[in-house]
Amino acid sequence: MSNIEQAFTHGKAFIPFLTAGDPDLETTAELIRAMAENGADLIEVGIPFSDPTAEGVVIQGADLRALSSGTTTDRVFDMISEVRKDVTIPLVFMTYANVVFSYGLERFAQRAAEVGANGVILPDVPFEEKEEFAPAFRAHGLDMISFIAPTSHDRVREIASHAEGFIYCISSLGVTGVRQKITTDIGAMMRLVREANPQIPCAVGFGIATPQQAVDMARYSDGAIVGSAIVKIVAEYGTQSVAPVSAYVAEMKAALNAAYGA
Amino acid sequence: MEPPTSTGEHCTGRFGVHGGQYVPETLMNAVIELEDAYNTFKDDPEFRRELADLLNNYAGRPSRLYYAEKMTKDLGGAKIYLKREDLNHTGSHKINNVLGQALLAKKMGKTRLIAETGAGQHGVATATAAALLGMECVVFMGKEDTERQALNVYRMRLLGADVVPVTSGTATLKDAVSEAMREWTSRIDDTHYCLGSVMGPHPFPMIVRDFQAVISQEIKEQLMEAEGRLPDVVLACVGGGSNAIGSFYNFIDDPSVRLIGCEAAGRGIDTFETAATINTGSLGIFHGMKSYFCQDEYGQIAPVYSISAGLDYPGIGPEHAWLHDEGRAEYVPVTDDQAVNAFEYMSRTEGIIPAIESAHAVAYAMELAPTMDPDQIIVITISGRGDKDCAAIARYRGEDIHE
16 A cells, blocks of 8 residues: 555545745644644645646636745655655645656656655556656655546546546536535546456545535545645635634544544 | 657657656646647548638638838849738638647547636637637736737627636736636646647647648648748747747758747847846746746746737747757847837738737848848738737827727
8 A cells, every 4th residue: 555545544535735935834834733733644845837728717826826935846755755744644746747857857867766655646647658757756665546527438447447546526517616506516526446456546626615515425436636726715815814724624534434434 | 850749659759858747636636638639630531621611611711922122122123022821711820720729629628728818819729729720718818918819809799608717826818827727727628728839748739739730731721832942031920839830840950941930029139027038038947848938047937028919929939949959940039119110011011910029020021021032031920910009009109009
């Protein structure tokens, strides 16, 4: 079992996302520690990109603030390397293909592994382009996380059977961002995944903000991913966001535990 | 040299190392469905007949190949011909691709077209095709460009399109593309993304190139008729590169023909205010493709600049990147100043007001022609008409005119 898969052994997983460097890297480090202490099972750490085409306005804003505060890929690595001294849960980098490519794939993979990351998520690298990146990550013990979308249909089998770490199931069409209602039949999506790969954990993301939404999305899956709702809190409270984010994470994990057991 | 076109099933559309399909999973079936539909219809006699009818009777093809005698004599070198894409309906080469894609979308059962636009030429062409074919249309345009090209915004609205000003990022063409991609991710079933250049994920660079290749096909036939031979040089401006690839494509296998793309250098390639991708960029992955991009050492896309909204883009189509790698085409930088001078020069000399984009190609011809022999031939593609640019150029010259 990979480190990432262990994140799914404490009940339904709660997976928060944050953009590194928003509002600054010191705050990000504190937020990662606080999220881990308050029940996060795995944390997605966004390395900011100037033009995040899969993100809605909330995370676009975070990327912009992070870059304006002088955040670079190297500084994110340095910050994670510090945080790793206290945080034991799996950490996964989420960024765009060009950030990895321009850094140098091999160099990125090596450095990411060195600082203690467990995987990488690249939303603009679909299954067809995965093998350009995955072998270098694999060589350094990093899982490359695959996506499944409501539009994946007959692609699910192939993606799922080659998946590593966990599968990121996109709850609905569109980009990241909070949604009032998620109408996709998550149960049907999960059945297709399970048929192709009974072992791989699946977490659902995109649009989840409330404890009830997390509970609903986790019913047929192994966990819930929350990005924009957390980034919104960080946008509002800035360097003072550790307390409200801690409370939010604790509430979300508690809701999952209450519904499905710890 | 055989361009690696996608003739096979689900080929990932590579031009050397360039191209590919770097898009979110949500869009993958959409681009596969598009490729399948294109492969089905491109050789379908009924589709070809309908498209030819639209191109000839609606858009006004073939466009003229005009001998610019006054320019030729004034510059005192090579003989200059102008490929008059500015005379097409809607005033630019963009209609060639749009009619093809809109017809394809209609065959696919789509009822709604979305598009990005920089100068507004592609947006106007898309709004036009949507009006003609009875489709809904939404055009994404950088807010800064809606101000630079206010007249085109009005034209699109007049044609029944919704124009969405994009405020994210640098509020120019790059951000309009990002926003159109985001919109497509959220609504795929009834919507076709009518991409305006030879960029983005496969199959777009192939489809747009095929629909624009009519430009070089006509140049070849028309020049053969007029001069009985091939041109020595073909010149076109390059942003994403659709009119350039259209102008080059049927000459790629004719090694005697020099193919030259003119990039927007803005205030110069030694400044940060430039959009000359081949001259200042490096290999990267963005907007669905691997190609050259203006970017910093961490892969953050650079905020590029050009006076021309249509060339103000930090990347270049993958087939151009490949033609550059192979040494088959040359890419030269042309500054705002040079382009504005050429804009004015061609207006005065030939009575033809070129788009400021096309003026970049004219500017390089003005340098090149005098160095060539009178028995040599340059063809410049005039990709669009310059009426849309008059207010902006007047401002550049310090005149405050109101449209």
